[in-house]
Amino acid sequence: xxxxxxxxxxxxxxxxxxxxxxxxxxxxxxxxxxxxxxxxxxxxxxxxxxxxxxxxxxxxxxxxxxxxxxxxxxxxxxxxxxxxxxxxxxxxxxxxxxxxxxxxxxxxxxxxxxxxxxxxxxxxxxxxxxxxxxxxxxxxxxxxxxxxxxxxxxxxxxxxxxxxxxxxxxxxxxxxxxxxxxxxxxxxxxxxxxxxxxxxxxxxxxxxxxxxxxxxxxxxxxxxxxxxxxxxxxxxxxxxxxxxxxxxxxxxxxxxxxxxxxxxxxxxxxxxxxxxxxxxxxxxxxxxxxxxxxxxxxxxxxxxxxxxxxxxxxxxxxxxxxxxxxxxxxxxxxxxxxxxxxxxxxxxxxxxxxxxxxxxxxxxxxxxxxxxxxxxxxxxxxxxxxxxxxxxxxxxxxxxxxxxxxxxxxxxxxxxxxxxxxxxxxxxxxxxxxxxxxxxxxxxxxxxxxxxxxxxxxxxxxxxxxxxxxxxxxxxxxxxxxxxxxxxxxxxxxxxxxxxxxxxxxxxxxxxxxxxxxxxxxxxxxxxxxxxxxxxxxxxxxxxxxxxxxxxxxxxxxxxxxxxxxxxxxxxxxxxxxxxxxxxxxxxxxxxxxxxxxxxxxxxxxxxxxxxxxxxxxxxxxxxxxxxxxxxxxxxxxxxxxxxxxxxxxxxxxxxxxxxxxxxxxxx
Ligand code: IVH
Numbered sequence: 084x085x086x087x088x089x090x091x092x093x094x095x096x097x098x099x100x101x102x103x104x105x106x107x108x109x110x111x112x113x114x115x116x117x118x119x120x121x122x123x124x125x126x127x128x129x130x131x132x133x134x135x136x137x138x139x140x141x142x143x144x145x146x147x148x149x150x151x152x153x154x155x156x157x158x159x160x161x162x163x164x165x166x167x168x169x170x171x172x173x174x175x176x177x178x179x180x181x182x183x184x185x186x187x188x189x190x191x192x193x194x195x196x197x198x199x200x201x202x203x204x205x206x207x208x209x210x211x212x213x214x215x216x217x218x219x220x221x222x223x224x225x226x227x228x229x230x231x232x233x234x235x236x237x238x239x240x241x242x243x244x245x246x247x248x249x250x251x252x253x254x255x256x257x258x259x260x261x262x263x264x265x266x267x268x269x270x271x272x273x274x275x276x277x278x279x280x281x282x283x284x285x286x287x288x289x290x291x292x293x294x295x296x297x298x299x300x301x302x303x304x305x306x307x308x309x310x311x312x313x314x315x316x317x318x319x320x321x322x323x324x325x326x327x328x329x330x331x332x333x334x335x336x337x338x339x340x341x342x343x344x345x346x347x348x349x350x351x352x353x354x355x356x357x358x359x360x361x362x363x364x365x366x367x368x369x370x371x372x373x374x375x376x377x378x379x380x381x382x383x384x385x386x387x388x389x390x391x392x393x394x395x396x397x398x399x400x401x402x403x404x405x406x407x408x409x410x411x412x413x414x415x416x417x418x419x420x421x422x423x424x425x426x427x428x429x430x431x432x433x434x435x436x437x438x439x440x441x442x443x444x445x446x447x448x449x450x451x452x453x454x455x456x457x458x459x460x461x462x463x464x465x466x467x468x469x470x471x472x473x474x475x476x477x478x479x480x481x482x483x484x485x486x487x488x489x490x491x492x493x494x495x496x497x498x499x500x501x502x503x504x505x506x507x508x509x510x511x512x513x514x515x516x517x518x519x520x521x522x523x524x525x526x527x528x529x530x531x532x533x534x535x536x537x538x539x540x541x542x543x544x545x546x547x548x549x550x551x552x553x554x555x556x557x558x559x560x561x562x563x564x565x566x567x568x569x570x571x572x573x574x575x576x577x578x579x580x581x582x583x584x585x586x587x588x589x590x591x592x593x594x595x596x597x598x599x600x601x602x603x604x605x606x607x608x609x610x611x612x613x614x615x616x617x618x619x620x621x622x623x624x625x626x627x628x629x630x631x632x633x634x635x636x637x638x639x640x641x642x643x644x645x646x647x648x649x650x651x652x653x654x655x656x657x658x659x660x661x662x663x664x665x666x667x668x669x670x671x672x673x674x675x676x677x678x679x680x681x682x683x684x685x686x687x688x689x690x691x692x693x694x695x696x697x698x699x700x701x702x703x704x705x706x707x708x709x710x711x712x713x714x715x716x717x718x719x720x721x722x723x724x725x726x727x728x729x730x731x732x733x734x735x736x737x738x739x740x741x742x743x744x745x746x747x748x749x750x751x
Contacts, residue, residue: 089130093137096127100143101241108237108301109331141212141241148230152290154530154573155226157580158217161249161309161710164203165222166384167367167391173346176368179390180342186387187375194318195348196336198365198391199303200429201255201283204232206304211245213238218287221524231287234296237331244328247311247711252304252330256283257361260299278430279362301361303333309710311731317371338371349392356394362429365393377715380680396459398467401425403452406437406481408488410512412520412594414504416487416494418443420454420466428458435464439501440483447471449478487512514548515541517594521549525600526592527581531574539563549592550650552578553657582657585664586613589654593647596637604665605629606638613651613661617642666702677748678706681717684732687725689742700749712737720745 084092103120107113124143131138138145170176183191203219216232217225232238235254242248256264256279264282265275276282286298304325307313315321322332339345349366356363370376370388379387405421418437425432435456437443446468448454453473458464486493487505489512494503505513518537522529529552540546545559555578560571581588590613591603598606609627610616616638624635641647655661683706685694692700697720698708712719712731719732719739732739740748 084133086134086136089134090137093127093130093134093142096123096130097139097142099123100127101141101239104143104236105239105329109239109329140214143240145240146233146236147296148233148292150230150292152230152292153569154290154576155228155288157220158205158215158225158227160205160217160220160223160225162707163222164205164219164225164251164308165381165386167389168385170368170390170392171395176346176349176390176392177342179368180345183370183375183379183388187370187378189375190340191375192317192371193339193342193345194322194336194369194371195339195345196305196367196369197333197352197359197363198367199253199255199305199333200278200280200362200364201253202280202287203251204228204254204287204302205249205251205308206232206238207249208242209247211242211247213240221528228287230292231289231295232302234292235300235302237302239329242328242330246328248328249308249310249710250304250325250330251306251308252302254283254287254300254302255279255361256286256298256300259360260301264298275431280429302331304330305332305367310713311711313713316373318369318373318376319371321373339368353394363394364429365391367391373715393459396457396462397428398455398457399425399427400453400455400470401432403448403450403454403466405450406443407434408484410487410489410505410510410516412513412516413596414506414510414513415502416483416505418481418483420448422454422456425456427456427464430458432456432458432464435466437466440503441501443481443483448481449474450481451475451478511541518546518549518552520594521592522552522581523592525588527584527588529574529581530577531570532577536563536566536574548650550653550657553582553654553659582659584660586611586660586662587665589613589659589661590616593641595641597634598638602629602634607663608665611663613655617648617651666699676704676706676751678704678718680705680707682707682709682715683718683720684709684712684716684728685720685722686712686728687722689720689722691742691746697745 100120100123103113103115103123107120127142128144131142131144170179180191205217205219205225206213207215213233214229215227216229216238217227219225232254233240258279261276261279261282268275276285282298283300286295286300289295305322306318307321307325313321313324315324319336319338322336325332337348339348345368352363352366368390370379376386376388381387402423403420404423407419407421409417409419411417418440420435420437422433422435437448446466448466448469453470455467455470456464457467483503484494487507487510490505490507490510492505492507492510495506496503507513515538518541519534521527522532522537532552537546540555540563543563545555546552555575557571557575560566560574561568585607587600587604587607590598590607591600605627606616610619619638621635621639624630624638625632651661678701683701685697685708689697701708709716712728712735714735716732716735716737719729719737720742721729721732721739722742729739
């Protein structure tokens with residue numbers, strides 16, 4: 084066969100196989116027997132082996148790449164991947180409806196959808212070709228898991244139209260795949276996966292795409308991040324558009340004209356939920372009209388035009404085998420119930436929170452008791468109460484120790500607090516927990532340095548404070564259990580990368596009392612540098628809206644400690660960034676700039692400032708920067724050699740500025 088004939092045949096086979104795959108995996112309506120699909124696949128594999136130049140990124144043979152990755156690259160999302168506010172009962176839904184209708188001042192149609200219990204993913208297509216898939220991460224930065232997502236057969240490698248689009252959805256593990264996986268794990272004597280969501284997340288976090296491929300994951304797409312063209316003015320039309328492009332969407336969605344209809348839909352699923360072939364943890368309710376959605380806008384965390392109804396918690400009975408005590412980062416002693424493993428709300432549970440000593444006493448919990456466990460979705464299971472009438476007399480009282488289980492210092496209870504605390508600042512458990520907190524995702528986000536690695540490093544005396552993390556050498560890490568060359572090199576890269584984090588990550592990581600992730604961001608935005616914050620007075624701190632008395636005191640006290648000053652100096656000389664890098668907070672309502680509440684697209688090459696600088700500036704002035712031009716775009720900034728986006732803006736009659744005009748506006 085000559086190259087030209089082969090090329091022709093390969094294209095034909097690719098089209099056929101993509102079509103059959105679409106019918107099988109997306110529509111769930113196969114039109115040919117499996118054997119026929121397999122035969123064409125074999126033929127294409129052979130052709131591509133013989134003529135490697137025929138290989139295309141959208142070939143169905145490319146689903147499982149041969150290469151094992153070193154690590155997942157970070158991906159910045161074009162627009163943040165938000166989460167949803169929650170509703171737990173009918174009243175919450177009615178309140179949501181009232182807020183929505185008050186804000187838009189007209190009739191509202193809702194779309195109800197199943198809330199799939201998996202993990203959020205973003206898929207990017209350029210000119211119809213799948214080019215990148217990412218996890219949600221912290222909402223702003225996710226991880227590039229393209230190779231793993233390609234193994235999900237319902238994710239099209241090529242769309243049915245040549246559009247550039249970023250779509251979002253939920254990757255999940257069907258119940259059948261979950262049971263099959265646990266069966267294999269059981270046969271191999273491995274730990275079982277707790278629930279399909281964890282199993283799906285674990286599968287997509289494998290560096291070897293062959294493992295992800297073997298897990299039979301699936302996906303439902305539920306939204307559009309950005310697109311070169313959207314032929315829709317509402318969410319429901321948007322979903323139909325996704326269907327037309329070849330994406331798999333969930334067909335149980337329903338439009339509802341009133342909140343009573345929404346409630347009926349929600350209640351209908353409470354009983355039908357167990358019969359679905361995948362897990363859901365609630366119902367998502369969205370305002371249908373895009374126009375109304377943009378009028379409603381979003382808060383920092385979630386859109387005001389959508390809400391998630393969470394199904395009520397499930398309860399089961401099991402035996403309390405023991406109570407374990409742990410020492411947290413702040414010295415608080417937390418008791419945890421150790422249970423006879425039991426299934427509840429789709430997970431196997433063997434530990435449950437007991438909160439504190441008072442709760443154990445109030446509920447009269449004894450070791451060996453039959454206890455009622457409650458679990459809702461991803462919330463940590465709790466002990467609700469004891470079945471005292473089932474006691475045999477063998478149960479024993481639990482006695483809280485008087486000394487720290489880790490350092491043996493005497494425990495204290497401050498007035499007005501329920502928690503028992505270890506107040507020894509040198510308590511190894513507190514130091515270790517502080518280190519674990521420092522590397523965690525919301526803090527410095529050092530991948531590959533989880534609880535196990537920290538505990539080993541700490542036990543071996545290789546780290547005793549957070550600055551020591553930046554002194555670790557490859558040889559020291561190689562000597563740890565289960566650390567090969569590759570994981571060591573990844574870990575060193577991750578440590579290095581964490582040095583350039585924006586200030587709020589470091590601030591949160593330091594574990595200053597009362598300073599959570601949100602407060603850390605506010606502080607970083609307000610003070611810009613660690614030095615400014617360190618020299619801030621209590622009055623200056625209190626002048627900031629969200630900072631109260633307690634937090635201001637804690638911050639001042641923290642920076643007064645000599646140890647803290649030394650630690651920060653060490654971190655700084657190790658090269659850890661001490662400045663805020665993100666945008667300044669200005670709400671669209673507050674900002675009186677021309678960008679306030681506007682969607683702006685940057686295209687072409689800017690000469691005076693980088694794209695990122697322009698983006699941050701526009702956002703700081705209350706604007707939104709989007710990647711593609713649509714009817715919703717208000718303004719396009721066209722640099723040198725602007726191409727198709729500029730043309731599109733002109734066609735749509737959108738206002739266009741050059742860089743000069745942008746700079747004038749910035750300098751106003
Ligand atoms: S809409 C802007 N629709 O639930 C909010 N989310 O906190 C976009 N989820 O992790 C979310 N099914 O991945 C939406 N039909 C659905 C969903 C859904 C599951 C997940 C989502 C996110 C969480 C929301």
